[in-house]
Amino acid sequence: MSASDAGQRAVPYYCPFCAGEDLWPAGETHGQWECRTCARAFALRFVGLVAR
Numbered sequence: 001m002s003a004s005d006a007g008q009r010a011v012p013y014y015c016p017f018c019a020g021e022d023l024w025p026a027g028e029t030h031g032q033w034e035c036r037t038c039a040r041a042f043a044l045r046f047v048g049l050v051a052r
Contacts, residue, residue, distance in 0.1 A: 012044060 012023055012033060020037025031044045 010044070015040065016042060 014021060015023060015035035015038060017040050018035060018038040020035050022036040023033050024036060026032045026034035026041050027043075029043070032041065033044065034041045
């Protein structure tokens, strides 16, 4: 990821609850999404890198 990409949202492809694809940004906080298929809202966040 370049410095210019740092402020952009990563887009989930599927809802973690119903696997629907009708996802929209939700809320004011980065990483919040709403699924218009199952009417659930959820948040995604980056936790960190795994040391191998």
